[in-house]
Amino acid sequence: MREGPKTDARVLPADGQEWPLVRERLQALRDLDVSPELGRLNIYCHQGTEQLATVRDEAARVFAHSNAFLSKYLDGSRQVESEVRRMVVEILRGGPDAQTFLTTGGTESIFCAIHAAREWSRVERPTPGVPEVILPYSGHAAFDKACHYLGMKIVRVPVRPDYRADVAAMAAAITPNTVAIVGSAPCWPYGTIDPIPDLAKLALEHNLWMHIDACVGGFVNPWLERLGYELPGFDFRVPGVRSMSADLHKHGYAAKPCSTVTFSSRELERYHFVPVDNWPDGEYKTTGFVGSRPMSSVATAWAVLQVLGEQGYLDLTRRCMETKAALVRGIESIADFRCLDNDSTMVYFRSESLDMLTVIGGMADRGYFPFGVFNPVMLQLVAEPVEPAVIDSYLRDLRQVADGVADGTITSTSIARYS
Numbered sequence: 306m307r308e309g310p311k312t313d314a315r316v317l318p319a320d321g322q323e324w325p326l327v328r329e330r331l332q333a334l335r336d337l338d339v340s341p342e343l344g345r346l347n348i349y350c351h352q353g354t355e356q357l358a359t360v361r362d363e364a365a366r367v368f369a370h371s372n373a374f375l376s377k378y379l380d381g382s383r384q385v386e387s388e389v390r391r392m393v394v395e396i397l398r399g400g401p402d403a404q405t406f407l408t409t410g411g412t413e414s415i416f417c418a419i420h421a422a423r424e425w426s427r428v429e430r431p432t433p434g435v436p437e438v439i440l441p442y443s444g445h446a447a448f449d450k451a452c453h454y455l456g457m458k459i460v461r462v463p464v465r466p467d468y469r470a471d472v473a474a475m476a477a478a479i480t481p482n483t484v485a486i487v488g489s490a491p492c493w494p495y496g497t498i499d500p501i502p503d504l505a506k507l508a509l510e511h512n513l514w515m516h517i518d519a520c521v522g523g524f525v526n527p528w529l530e531r532l533g534y535e536l537p538g539f540d541f542r543v544p545g546v547r548s549m550s551a552d553l554h555k556h557g558y559a560a561k562p563c564s565t566v567t568f569s570s571r572e573l574e575r576y577h578f579v580p581v582d583n584w585p586d587g588e589y590k591t592t593g594f595v596g597s598r599p600m601s602s603v604a605t606a607w608a609v610l611q612v613l614g615e616q617g618y619l620d621l622t623r624r625c626m627e628t629k630a631a632l633v634r635g636i637e638s639i640a641d642f643r644c645l646d647n648d649s650t651m652v653y654f655r656s657e658s659l660d661m662l663t664v665i666g667g668m669a670d671r672g673y674f675p676f677g678v679f680n681p682v683m684l685q686l687v688a689e690p691v692e693p694a695v696i697d698s699y700l701r702d703l704r705q706v707a708d709g710v711a712d713g714t715i716t717s718t719s720i721a722r723y724s
């Protein structure tokens with residue numbers, strides 16, 4: 306761990322300090338993070354292009370002091386937000402009756418969807434015991450958190466050898482307490498899209514709530530499909546899907562925090578909202594779980610959607626997939642690395658002969674921040690529309706690390722942990 310510049314920031318200074326000095330220290334602290342060049346394929350992913358970075362900076366500044374909590378009362382903020390919501394419904398193929406709400410991230414979107422499923426089940430599918438949510442082993446950890454907070458039980462079902470949901474096993478896990486089924490499009494640990502149409506069919510047959518977690522894929526799957534990639538159903542065109550989580554702050558290229566939860570019909574809204582009016586300030590109704598939230602990131606989503614348009618998203622997606630192809634080619638030419646077949650912009654690789662934890666450790670020592678998967682142990686990258694030089698230097702470092710692990714000169718092990 307590297308040491309930062311010495312500040313007394315743990316203690317509120319007795320006297321205020323000059324902003325230029327404070328800014329300098331803040332920037333020095335930021336520089337302790339992964340360098341932007343080395344982080345482009347992992348920690349600084351979903352940035353898009355330099356032009357988009359400028360758009361985000363400037364759009365955020367326009368609404369820097371606005372609270373999106375108040376957007377329904379303020380004409381400008383309301384229009385920005387409602388235009389983003391309409392564009393999102395269209396991108397996710399939600400149809401005229403679908404409703405999108407803006408949230409602060411995939412975790413909040415998932416929480417809102419699972420909360421709505423629970424409320425819906427109380428009316429439409431009462432359970433004898435604790436309501437259960439069935440999801441593939443590969444589903445995001447946010448579902449465990451949501452179920453914990455909501456007093457529900459999570460049932461994770463092993464995935465198939467190709468790392469996609471095992472529909473038969475999920476069917477076998479249904480009990481009288483089951484209220485919802487989840488599929489990812491794609492999941493984070495493997496980049497695979499679950500067989501959403503089959504899961505939705507199962508949900509329809511058993512009168513269950515079907516949620517698609519498209520936090521990663523919501524704003525890339527539609528363009529991949531248009532570019533000719535074969536994907537299983539992944540959006541509201543699939544009958545039986547009631548809700549979707551989709552992150553504007555991932556492949557939507559908005560600034561964080563900005564995500565969406567979408568319901569297939571206005572009728573389901575009543576299971577989403579938690580209106581409060583028994584306190585001194587009268588009616589209190591928010592669009593998600595949180596109260597205050599930044600209008601600045603919503604403004605970046607609005608601006609990026611306008612600046613890119615369909616053509617811009619198609620071009621960026623094509624460039625991400627070109628990066629992915631170059632990475633896969635290069636990685637598979639080193640040692641015995643093999644990449645996982647998946648449906649996303651993500652690259653995962655492992656080795657039969659080299660200890661992957663040591664490979665990950667070697668890359669971390671070189672200043673990278675390697676996302677790692679534990680089961681099986683793999684290194685994960687997110688393909689970005691980067692210059693070929695970024696890919697070349699990554700591959701050069703990886704080759705040297707692989708050689709070092711093979712000849713025993715690299716021994717430190719590491720893995721990026723989410724704790």
Ligand SMILES: Cc1ncc(COP(=O)(O)O)c(C=O)c1O
Pocket residue numbers: 409410411412413415445447489491492493518519520521552564
């Ligand atoms: C598939 C998936 N779902 C949900 C999330 C949670 O999103 P957030 O970190 O924005 O809360 C992530 C984050 O990577 C994800 O990949």
